[in-house]
Amino acid sequence: MIETVREVCELGEFRFECGESIPNLELAYETYGEFDGDNAVLVCHALTGSAHVTGHRRGDTSGQAAAWWSDIVGAGKAIDTADYYVVCANVPGSCYGSSGPPTENPETGEPYGTDFPPVTVADWTRAQRRLLDELGVGRLHAVVGGSVGGMNVLDWAMRYPDDVRRVAPVATAARLDAQCLGFDAVARRAITTDPNWRGGDYYGGPEPDDGLALARQLGHMMYLSKASMSRKFDRRSAGRDAHREAFPADPAADFFPYRDVESYLDYQARKFVERFDANSYLYLTRAMDNYDLSAGHESDADALAAFGGEALLMSFTGDWHFTVEQSETLARAFRAGDGEAAHHVIESDHGHDAFLVEPEKVGPPLADFLDEGLSGRAITDTTEDDGVDVDFAPVHASLFPR
Numbered sequence: 001m002i003e004t005v006r007e008v009c010e011l012g013e014f015r016f017e018c019g020e021s022i023p024n025l026e027l028a029y030e031t032y033g034e035f036d037g038d039n040a041v042l043v044c045h046a047l048t049g050s051a052h053v054t055g056h057r058r059g060d061t062s063g064q065a066a067a068w069w070s071d072i073v074g075a076g077k078a079i080d081t082a083d084y085y086v087v088c089a090n091v092p093g094s095c096y097g098s099s100g101p102p103t104e105n106p107e108t109g110e111p112y113g114t115d116f117p118p119v120t121v122a123d124w125t126r127a128q129r130r131l132l133d134e135l136g137v138g139r140l141h142a143v144v145g146g147s148v149g150g151m152n153v154l155d156w157a158m159r160y161p162d163d164v165r166r167v168a169p170v171a172t173a174a175r176l177d178a179q180c181l182g183f184d185a186v187a188r189r190a191i192t193t194d195p196n197w198r199g200g201d202y203y204g205g206p207e208p209d210d211g212l213a214l215a216r217q218l219g220h221m222m223y224l225s226k227a228s229m230s231r232k233f234d235r236r237s238a239g240r241d242a243h244r245e246a247f248p249a250d251p252a253a254d255f256f257p258y259r260d261v262e263s264y265l266d267y268q269a270r271k272f273v274e275r276f277d278a279n280s281y282l283y284l285t286r287a288m289d290n291y292d293l294s295a296g297h298e299s300d301a302d303a304l305a306a307f308g309g310e311a312l313l314m315s316f317t318g319d320w321h322f323t324v325e326q327s328e329t330l331a332r333a334f335r336a337g338d339g340e341a342a343h344h345v346i347e348s349d350h351g352h353d354a355f356l357v358e359p360e361k362v363g364p365p366l367a368d369f370l371d372e373g374l375s376g377r378a379i380t381d382t383t384e385d386d387g388v389d390v391d392f393a394p395v396h397a398s399l400f401p402r
Contacts, residue, residue: 004055005031008097011130016092020117023106027131028090028097032073035085040137041370042128042164043073043088044145044152046356047219047284048276050096053088054081071359078363079370084141091152092127093119093283101200101279114200119283121148121291125155129163139163142370146170146355147322148288154304154330157339158293161307168369170314170362171355173326174293174300174333180321183222184285187215191278200279212278213269220268225318225351233261293333300329301336308338312369312379314355314362315345321352328382342374342381 007029014025030051043053054073073079073086090098105112143164145153150172157167194211196202237257297303311334315327324345334341346361348354355362368376
């Protein structure tokens with residue numbers, strides 16, 4: 001039986017990158033397995049994830065009872081909790097137990113709301129480092145994460161290059177491009193124009209569920225590829241009865257079809273507003289949008305120059321959110337310094353969600369990397385040693401055709 005610990009750690013006063021501070025930063029975290037002094041693996045969650053990365057959770061009140069990477073983390077799995085001491089912490093600004101907009105401001109006795117300091121990926125990394133200090137973990141065997149969690153991984157390689165042997169940024173990039181920034185801006189506008197948002201001071205009253213639902217629907221559109229959407233939904237109709245039930249006041253319900261893709265997005269939106277906080281969504285998307293690996297440096301390579309360990313970049317051919325080309329750019333940046341890097345491209349048409357829904361493709365190279373480094377048998381580097389590109393599989397550069 002692998003031991004699982006679920007706790008909230010009080011880290012005391014914490015000064016955020018913006019210069020503001022709070023008197024006591026709390027981090028919700030979970031650990032799995034036993035620490036032997038040399039086997040710690042930090043897993044960084046994606047945008048709306050939690051510390052609950054694997055296993056069952058009874059009596060959970062965080063709103064997210066389901067583990068988000070159980071197919072990858074666990075006994076006998078890619079990140080084997082029988083061998084590694086796995087740590088996952090909910091990032092500051094979120095709403096799954098760590099300090100954020102919904103938590104109580106000790107100075108007022110009310111939720112912080114938008115008085116909570118703006119958070120950055122750097123704040124996440126610094127908070128994780130303090131948590132690990134409290135747990136007695138010094139140098140990490142590895143840091144692993146996908147999507148914005150992959151940005152968190154990159155920040156570890158840049159900020160604490162001597163504290164980690166191996167990093168695995170999955171389905172990520174050094175920064176968001178303009179298209180993704182635009183989608184996130186519209187998602188935030190959906191929240192802030194909801195009349196129930198009230199400047200973020202909605203706790204105890206009606207919440208901006210309509211705005212948050214629209215924001216989540218935009219997110220799902222970003223996470224799927226054209227091929228996966230066609231396969232899942234095509235142009236199929238969910239039926240007019242479903243339309244009337246979902247939108248009883250819609251005068252077009254008896255004429256236009258309510259399609260499967262609409263029904264799916266509406267279902268996902270309803271489930272999301274039950275478990276997530278609108279202000280936290282604003283904070284975390286801002287942190288992701290603001291992240292730029294090269295900030296304060298001459299280039300990405302300069303930012304990673306001090307990292308002397310090994311890096312495994314993993315990307316997916318159908319991911320237009322964080323593309324294969326963006327991962328290859330990161331691989332080159334790692335190679336330009338003291339570190340070694342391989343870029344493993346996975347053939348997939350699932351879109352950005354592939355790192356969550358295709359564990360059979362993610363697990364083998366990740367397991368080999370953790371166990372054997374870049375010499376792992378399942379790792380295939382897509383570039384030559386001199387950095388010259390080989391042919392990539394096609395990538396969806398945009399969700400929409402020109």
